[in-house]
Amino acid sequence: MILRSLLGSPALARVAAAGWALLPARVRRLFLRRYPRPSFRVGVLAIVVSPDGGILLLRHRFRAGKPWGLPGGWLEPGESPLDGIRRELREELDLDVDPRHLDLVAVSGPEGSPHIEIYYRLQASVDAVPPNAEFDDHAVFAVDDLPRGMLERHRRIVQERAGS
Numbered sequence: 001m002i003l004r005s006l007l008g009s010p011a012l013a014r015v016a017a018a019g020w021a022l023l024p025a026r027v028r029r030l031f032l033r034r035y036p037r038p039s040f041r042v043g044v045l046a047i048v049v050s051p052d053g054g055i056l057l058l059r060h061r062f063r064a065g066k067p068w069g070l071p072g073g074w075l076e077p078g079e080s081p082l083d084g085i086r087r088e089l090r091e092e093l094d095l096d097v098d099p100r101h102l103d104l105v106a107v108s109g110p111e112g113s114p115h116i117e118i119y120y121r122l123q124a125s126v127d128a129v130p131p132n133a134e135f136d137d138h139a140v141f142a143v144d145d146l147p148r149g150m151l152e153r154h155r156r157i158v159q160e161r162a163g164s
Contacts, residue, residue: 041115044085045072054140105161
């Protein structure tokens, strides 16, 4: 499909594909590594549900206007989403989570933004949050009483997925 649109005819696309197949594998791999691809960042976020059904939110220091948010952060290069969310929960909440207790509940992203967000849900009781330079407060909120200072896409996903 891509070759046909680039080359303009099915016959020319077949010839190009046959030529591609004749190239050594290492040449094809080198080309594919350098072929332009979309690049975007991947965020991982946790919907931490307390035993009474409340949602843990952190008040982030660097989010003007919408400071309340879910624990999480950006994946590091080569890091899997599960490893990333486990690392973020350890760093932000001092919470060591067994990956079997993480449920993937949503993948989303702001319209037109070069990033996606992966949301995991887990049950956990978090009484104290260690000091952190990224946020200055934490609280547990009822799903139907989330604070106004929260990103709308996060609010929607929490409301849709907190109890499912």
